[in-house]
Amino acid sequence: MEKVKLGISPINWCNDDLRNIGQHITLEQSLTEMKEAGYTGTELGHRFPSDVTKMKELLSHYDLKLASAWHSTFFVEESLDKEISSLEKKLDFLLAVGSDCINIAECSRTVHTNQSVALREKPVLDNKEKIALMKCLDVAGSLCASKGIKMCYHHHMGTVIQNLNEINFLLENTNPDRVRICFDTGHLLYAGIDPIWFYTKYYDRISHIHLKDIRKSIFSSKVYETSFLDSVLTGIFTVPGDGMIPFTNLFRLIQKHKYQGWLIIEAEQDPLKANPFDHAKNSFEYINKNWKN
Numbered sequence: 001m002e003k004v005k006l007g008i009s010p011i012n013w014c015n016d017d018l019r020n021i022g023q024h025i026t027l028e029q030s031l032t033e034m035k036e037a038g039y040t041g042t043e044l045g046h047r048f049p050s051d052v053t054k055m056k057e058l059l060s061h062y063d064l065k066l067a068s069a070w071h072s073t074f075f076v077e078e079s080l081d082k083e084i085s086s087l088e089k090k091l092d093f094l095l096a097v098g099s100d101c102i103n104i105a106e107c108s109r110t111v112h113t114n115q116s117v118a119l120r121e122k123p124v125l126d127n128k129e130k131i132a133l134m135k136c137l138d139v140a141g142s143l144c145a146s147k148g149i150k151m152c153y154h155h156h157m158g159t160v161i162q163n164l165n166e167i168n169f170l171l172e173n174t175n176p177d178r179v180r181i182c183f184d185t186g187h188l189l190y191a192g193i194d195p196i197w198f199y200t201k202y203y204d205r206i207s208h209i210h211l212k213d214i215r216k217s218i219f220s221s222k223v224y225e226t227s228f229l230d231s232v233l234t235g236i237f238t239v240p241g242d243g244m245i246p247f248t249n250l251f252r253l254i255q256k257h258k259y260q261g262w263l264i265i266e267a268e269q270d271p272l273k274a275n276p277f278d279h280a281k282n283s284f285e286y287i288n289k290n291w292k293n
Contacts, residue, residue, distance in 0.1 A: 007041030112158025141178025213243030
C-alpha cells in the first residue's frame, strides 16, 4: 500500500454530531488505540485542541498525521464573506499542523444533526439556491487552492447534497480543479448509489476517501423514516468487511486509477455496542489482507 496512506477517524470512538455517543472514551484512549491498531493518520474531531502548538504536540506524541478535517459551510443561509472568513481560519489551522486536505459540507437546513427529524425530510434547494451554492463552492475552492489545500466536497445524508442528482449537479457546475470529492462509500450506498459505479465514473474528481460499510440487516427503505442519528445508534454503519459493500472490487478500482492519498476508516457506531478498538483492528487487517498490491 505504498501509494496510499491508511488512517482512521476519531468518530469511530466519539461522535461529533451526538456527543454523548462515546463520551466515556478519552481522546488519549482513542489516539492510543488508533496507533496500536496500525494506523498512521487521523482526522480532526471536536475533542482535539484548537491551539496549534498543543495540536502539533499531540500528533507528535502519538506519531500520527492529520489527514484532513470536516468543515461545515452555510453558504445558502449566511453571507459569502462570513463563510469564507470561517473557512480561512480553519485552513490556516490545518496548514499550521501539517494537513493539506479539508472536507467541506453545506449544512444549511441540514437534518443529519437533528435526532427528531427523519431523513425523508432532508432539505432540497431550489434551482436559484443550487446555482448560488455552486458559485460559492468555487470561491471556497479557489481560496483552498491558493493555500495549497485540497478542498473535497463531502456528500452526506440529511444535507442538501445527498442524492445522485444533487451530487451530479455539483460535479457538473463546479470547477473540477477546485472542487474535489470526498468519496464516502457508506453515504453513497445509504443514498441508493452504488459506490463501485460512482468510483468508476468519477474517479478523476476524487481526492479523499472515507471507507465505511453498511449492515444489510439494518439497511432498508425504512431507514429514511428515522433520523440519521437514530440509524447510527441502531448500527447502520460498520467498518469495511463487516457489511454489504464489495470492498475487494473497490480496492482494485482504486489501484487501477492510481489513487494517491488517504483511505480513512470513518464508521461511526455506538461504542457500547461495537468496541472501537476491535473494529479498528479488524478493518486494518481486512484492508491489508484484501488490498493485494
